[in-house]
Amino acid sequence: MTATTLSKIGEADLAWIAAERAMHAADVADDPLVLASAARSGTHALLATGRFEDALELGNAAAKYLEPRMREGDASALSLYGMLHLRAAVAAARHRERATANELLGKAEEAANSLGRDANYWHTGFGPRNVRLHQLSASLDLGDISDVIDHGPRVDTDGLPIERQVTHLIDxxxxxxxxxxxxxxxxxxxxxxxxxxxxxxxxxxTREVLRTMYRRAPVKKSSLLLALAQRCRAVNEN
Structure with a gap:
């Protein structure tokens, strides 16, 4: 199981251990694409543990190794470069650094435009639509809630990785x-x-959202909300 997957299912500590091992192996391999992919997993793990400044620093540092390949129009380099900037932008947004987040999102958008399509090089699912989803996610972290509600439902996520689709719906x-x-x-x-x-x-x-909704729900017993909250282990009522 990858570090990215582990961070998505709440195993933040294991995710960081897996990411560290992957980055060490990538450093030995001396391949910028391998290193960038491992660093991307590392940013997921750091975000999951609330280490936003470290995630931002790692994403920016790894992206620089890809610049020579990007200038050659390498689709894999463009995809990994874009994803590293998207993850760094999320870190900046969660750290309330609006200007930095917007700058990083802009760099990712440039990479997506150069790529010219939604693709899945190195399992990134990177492309214009993924950039749009991260823009909305950053908007949410920065407090621009109405932007997410107004524009979120209009984004066509069909064909993107299921993880990205689900994350967008949770946002x-x-x-x-x-x-x-x-x-x-x-x-x-x-x-x-x-x-x-x-x-x-x-x-x-999801659990945090469900707990908030459950606390203010007028009717709790035998409801769709209660059933989902129990399935997600957000509440323990029988």
Missing amino acids: LARALSLLAKDDQALQVLLSAEQKSPSLLRHSAT
């Missing part, structure tokens, strides 16, 4: 919940569960 549900639009948020989470029960149920963000 959208979180935004709806922040405005107390709980019925809509619940429907979005149920849609995410249909795409990947395991990704949804292991998401710490």
